[in-house]
Amino acid sequence: MLKPFDAAVLRARVDVGIRVLELQGKLSRRVTELEEALANVKRLQGLLPICSYCKRVRDDGNYWKQVDMYIAEHTEAKLSHGFCPDCFEVHVRPQMDEAEAEADAAKVK
Numbered sequence: 001m002l003k004p005f006d007a008a009v010l011r012a013r014v015d016v017g018i019r020v021l022e023l024q025g026k027l028s029r030r031v032t033e034l035e036e037a038l039a040n041v042k043r044l045q046g047l048l049p050i051c052s053y054c055k056r057v058r059d060d061g062n063y064w065k066q067v068d069m070y071i072a073e074h075t076e077a078k079l080s081h082g083f084c085p086d087c088f089e090v091h092v093r094p095q096m097d098e099a100e101a102e103a104d105a106a107k108v109k
Contacts, residue, residue, distance in 0.1 A: 048070075049058040056064040068079045083092055 050056070050067070051064065055067055057067055057070045058064055059070060065073075068081075071077055072079060
């Protein structure tokens with residue numbers, strides 16, 4: 001700054017300097033957060049060999065694992081089991097009908 005200086009210009013330059021420092025601090029904190037998040041990310045990528053029959057997958061150690069176990073180990077996903085409508089009709093309903101018929105037969109005796 002040249003002398004004599006204008007107080008308003010000096011104040012404006014100080015305010016800009018403070019703002020730049022605040023933005024640099026925010027940027028530095030954000031970069032740190034992103035680096036930590038990146039370090040914690042588990043992501044499936046590339047080809048995943050899967051058996052056409054049993055649906056097990058081959059891991060990096062050449063071991064075959066159930067898909068749900070593999071996903072749980074390689075992602076942050078929490079898996080829940082259920083039945084799709086087709087499998088329910090093909091597999092579950094016949095078992096339920098059979099159990100119900102056995103229960104009815106046991107009541108008759």
